[in-house]
Amino acid sequence: MAEILSNQRLSRDFYLMETAFPNTTGMGQFYMLRAWKEYPILSRPISAFDAGPDKVSFLYKTVGTGTEIFSRLRPGDEITLQGPLGNTFPEVSGSIAMVGGGVGIAPFNLAARRIKAASPESRIDLYLGFSDEAVLVDQFSAAADTVTVNVGGFITDEIDPSRYDYVFTCGPEIMMKVLFEKCRASGCGDKLYVSMENRMACGIGACLVCSCRTVHGNRKACKDGPVFRAAEVFG
Ligand code: FES
Numbered sequence: 478m479a480e481i482l483s484n485q486r487l488s489r490d491f492y493l494m495e496t497a498f499p500n501t502t503g504m505g506q507f508y509m510l511r512a513w514k515e516y517p518i519l520s521r522p523i524s525a526f527d528a529g530p531d532k533v534s535f536l537y538k539t540v541g542t543g544t545e546i547f548s549r550l551r552p553g554d555e556i557t558l559q560g561p562l563g564n565t566f567p568e569v570s571g572s573i574a575m576v577g578g579g580v581g582i583a584p585f586n587l588a589a590r591r592i593k594a595a596s597p598e599s600r601i602d603l604y605l606g607f608s609d610e611a612v613l614v615d616q617f618s619a620a621a622d623t624v625t626v627n628v629g630g631f632i633t634d635e636i637d638p639s640r641y642d643y644v645f646t647c648g649p650e651i652m653m654k655v656l657f658e659k660c661r662a663s664g665c666g667d668k669l670y671v672s673m674e675n676r677m678a679c680g681i682g683a684c685l686v687c688s689c690r691t692v693h694g695n696r697k698a699c700k701d702g703p704v705f706r707a708a709e710v711f712g
């Protein structure tokens with residue numbers, strides 16, 4: 478169990494929840510969260526937005542019963558956290574673009590901070606796409622060299638992937654596919670890593686709910702991922 482330290486509404490449906498939890502999370506990892514005993518039964522997979530020795534925070538969007546329950550939690554309430562789970566984005570250095578759409582922006586705060594801490598000479602450009610209202614732009618700006626925001630359009634229009642050594646992406650599958658095609662067209666499909674936001678039930682590789690098809694056969698997004706080389710998933 479973790480205590481809720483804050484649970485701030487950022488926009489119509491985005492929230493940032495900070496919890497007291499003694500753990501260190503890798504870039505791109507997620508937790509299974511629940512704040513109920515029975516209904517709606519399954520825990521919800523949420524990416525870590527930030528993490529330190531005593532805290533883990535989560536950026537989430539209210540999209541159904543479970544996340545609506547999260548949005549009503551107050552400081553001092555408790556939540557069950559299972560994690561950190563899954564693999565991580567590769568710990569690379571150089572010029573790196575991180576492209577997030579919707580709540581898929583969440584892992585890139587931690588990823589940008591970790592890479593900058595490990596290799597301050599690395600250049601990190603963040604590309605954040607929102608359907609209606611941008612959130613946390615100041616916080617992302619503090620983590621990266623540049624931040625490009627697109628509201629209501631296509632964030633993939635903003636990036637020239639050929640400028641980068643690596644590109645990381647997380648968000649709607651259609652957005653990630655478009656980015657993969659853009660990378661492939663410029664001869665750099667192999668530099669793109671995607672984080673798959675599949676539906677999950679167990680979060681630990683036991684139920685197959687999160688299966689995704691790859692060139693190597695079916696893989697579990699919760700255990701083999703959520704981070705894959707894009708060419709494995711879309712190639
Ligand atoms: Fe159960 Fe991935 S969520 S195997």
